[in-house]
Amino acid sequence: MENLKEILAGCKRKERQSQEKLYRQFYPVLFALCKNFFEDKHDVVTAINNGMMKVFKNLHQYDAAKGEFFNWMYTTVRNAALTLLRDKKTQTFEYEEITESMYFEANENPFTELEYHDIEVYLNQLPIATRRICGLFYLDGFSVKEITESLAIKEGTVKWHLSESRNRLKIIFEKSL
Structure with missing residues (x-):
C-alpha cells in the first residue's frame, strides 16, 4: 500500500485513483463515526461522501504542521455529518425539549477505560x-x-x-x- 503522503500528493493533483485509495483507506472509521449520527445506512454513506468531497476540495488547506491528517479529515467529515443532520427536514426522531429543572452532573467520562x-x-x-x-x-x-x-x-x-x-x-x- 502506498504511504499516505503519496496518496495525498495524488489527491492534490486530483487523481481519481488516489482519491479512491484515500476514501477506501479511511472508510471503516468514518462509517463508525457517521453511524453515531444516523441509523439509516444511506444517511451514513451520504454524510461520509459529503465529508470526503469537502476533504478533496479543501485538501490544499490541510497543514501538516498543525496536526495529523487523520484528525483534520475526521473533523471535516464529522462537521459534514452535523451539517447534514441539521439540514435534514424529515428526521426519524424528535428531540424532546427538557426543562431546566432536570438534573445533570458531568462526572467522569464513562468511556475512559474502554476500547x-x-x-x-x-x-x-x-x-x-x-x-x-x-x-x-x-x-x-x-x-x-x-x-x-x-x-x-x-x-x-x-x-x-x-x-x-x-x-x-x-x-x-x-x-x-
Missing part, C-alpha cells in the same frame, strides 16, 4: 438522539454549548440526554459485569 469497539457496542444500545449527544460530548470533546449550537437544540435538552446516557450506560455496564 473503541466496546464503546461502539455500548453506544449502539442508546437511542439515536442520546447516542449522538453522548458521542459529541464524551468522545469528540464538544462542550454543552457547542452541541446546542451544532444541533440547534436547547441546553437543557443536551444536559438531559447526557444525564440519560450516563444512567442507561450505568445499567448496561452493570449487566455486562
